[in-house]
Amino acid sequence: MSETYFDTVCVVGTGLLGGSLALALKASQLCGRVVGVDLDDERLDEAKALSIIDASADAPVRADLVIVAVPGPAIAEVVAAVSDSSRLIVDVGSVKAPIVDALARSAEGVPPHFVPCHPMAGSEKSGPAAASATLFTGQTVILTPSASTSAEATATVRSIWESAGAAVREMSPDQHDAAVAVTSHLPHLLAFAFAGLVEPEHLPVTGPGFRDFTRIARSDPEVWQHILSFNRDHLLDMADNYLAELTRARALLADGDDPEAFAQWLRERANRSLR
Amino acid sequence: MSETYFDTVCVVGTGLLGGSLALALKASQLCGRVVGVDLDDERLDEAKALSIIDASADAPVRADLVIVAVPGPAIAEVVAAVSDSSRLIVDVGSVKAPIVDALARSAEGVPPHFVPCHPMAGSEKSGPAAASATLFTGQTVILTPSASTSAEATATVRSIWESAGAAVREMSPDQHDAAVAVTSHLPHLLAFAFAGLVEPEHLPVTGPGFRDFTRIARSDPEVWQHILSFNRDHLLDMADNYLAELTRARALLADGDDPEAFAQWLRERANRSLR
Numbered sequence A, B: 001m002s003e004t005y006f007d008t009v010c011v012v013g014t015g016l017l018g019g020s021l022a023l024a025l026k027a028s029q030l031c032g033r034v035v036g037v038d039l040d041d042e043r044l045d046e047a048k049a050l051s052i053i054d055a056s057a058d059a060p061v062r063a064d065l066v067i068v069a070v071p072g073p074a075i076a077e078v079v080a081a082v083s084d085s086s087r088l089i090v091d092v093g094s095v096k097a098p099i100v101d102a103l104a105r106s107a108e109g110v111p112p113h114f115v116p117c118h119p120m121a122g123s124e125k126s127g128p129a130a131a132s133a134t135l136f137t138g139q140t141v142i143l144t145p146s147a148s149t150s151a152e153a154t155a156t157v158r159s160i161w162e163s164a165g166a167a168v169r170e171m172s173p174d175q176h177d178a179a180v181a182v183t184s185h186l187p188h189l190l191a192f193a194f195a196g197l198v199e200p201e202h203l204p205v206t207g208p209g210f211r212d213f214t215r216i217a218r219s220d221p222e223v224w225q226h227i228l229s230f231n232r233d234h235l236l237d238m239a240d241n242y243l244a245e246l247t248r249a250r251a252l253l254a255d256g257d258d259p260e261a262f263a264q265w266l267r268e269r270a271n272r273s274l275r
Helices: A016-027 A041-049 A072-085 A097-105 A151-163 A173-195 A208-218 A221-230 A232-254 A259-270 B016-027 B041-049 B072-085 B097-105 B151-163 B173-195 B208-218 B221-230 B232-254 B259-270
Strands: A006-012 A031-037 A063-068 A086-091 A117-119 A140-143 A167-170 B006-012 B031-037 B063-068 B086-091 B117-119 B140-143 B167-170
Touching: A006 A016, A006 A072, A006 A086, A016 A031, A016 A063, A016 A151, A031 A041, A063 A072, A072 A086, A072 A097, A072 A221, A086 A151, A097 A173, A117 A151, A140 A151, A151 A167, A173 A208, A173 A221, A173 A232, A173 B173, A173 B208, A173 B232, A173 B259, A208 B173, A208 B208, A208 B259, A221 A232, A221 B259, A232 A259, A232 B173, A232 B232, A259 B173, A259 B208, A259 B221, B006 B016, B006 B072, B006 B086, B016 B031, B016 B063, B016 B151, B031 B041, B063 B072, B072 B086, B072 B097, B072 B221, B086 B151, B097 B173, B117 B151, B140 B151, B151 B167, B173 B208, B173 B221, B173 B232, B221 B232, B232 B259
Parallel strands: A006 A031, A006 A063, A063 A086, A140 A167, B006 B031, B006 B063, B063 B086, B140 B167
Antiparallel strands: A117 A140, B117 B140
């Protein structure tokens, strides 16, 4: 276990995901001291009060492991900034190709000890108070190493996530971004759009399906504005595909003379394996 | 309790909802013998094997309570057929105005002892095997009495559902249908359309939000073809509103020069009360 023990861990961004990974490392006794960095002083105080971090700093400190848990567009910059003062770097952003591409375009390239990660363990809650050592238990974490990522770094990061109870998979950054555009980003966009139609007088008439459908529309809009915009190109493609699907469904529903065509449309979709 | 005890209950349609109401009545000792009627002999045998019904019949028998649990378009006809041989009639259809309107147009009018009901307790499962005495516990049941429904019948039906653990609300058939078009029927249409976009290679990259979103797309397509088509006019209106919402969201997302407008759109929707 000595290769996956980190004397000093630096968490940049002490929200739900960064905080939960720090707590998971502590729970597995895989780390010594955890130093938090956050632009938001209140969040930093809260993370300290909750023992997510042991100390705070104004800027990233020299560390064995840096957890970059800032909004997507800021990740590449932080990774580049901590590259020389760290042994291993992970991020937890939900869009991967723009990060790897930005680093690849920089003079230093993609640091070999940076392993891009996406833990698929969101919640409609956010902030340090929502962080939990068991957030990743039973969830999937995607690693998207680039061509320059070292195999050793990837193996170590895999073992960190497995210690936190997650199932780890690897794919390319672009494959990942195309897939999450469908499975995560489009559902969020659809749920936010749905929330716009609901009026107070509808609320007494809701069942379990409604609650499922609207839970993700209670997600933090600032967080999701960053995520959705960061995966804009893939998401716009998927939104267009979806608008076409729904327009077709509307036309089939409107055509009362051919109920079988609408039934067929529903059957084809109900019988797809979505687990 | 004597006024809400039913010596003979006839369940027409022995699926999830009819079966569950029969089981709930038995569990509360509110009924004697339960006779099942179903076009599907296998389902009838299954309901008998599961003790949901005590006997089966080829056609509705004289009964103190008839539970009409057939697909929406067939409900009015069954209600009219059992009107003279029953003391009290309920249905469990998820669209109400077309039923009440069809009966109102008939020579006999809406029977005063028929109380239209919509238990908001669906499940992606169906059939007698999914029926449960506790399906309605903690769920909402909407009653939509018409002008000719007797107040006594409505009060008795209210007490039946309350015995099954449900919270009961009353509203007009049309108010009900407009509300469920938003809260139940549109989410189903949206979820089926979403299922059409998911490919096998996306499935490793799914989190909790995806499971929430796709659960209802595993609903029985035949059942939902009936329900969605039965509430066609309200649902088409809502689908048009939704297409407009989503088209607007897509335009805001595409406009990378004005991220604040997209952020504002998300914020307005995230902060709506949807509980």
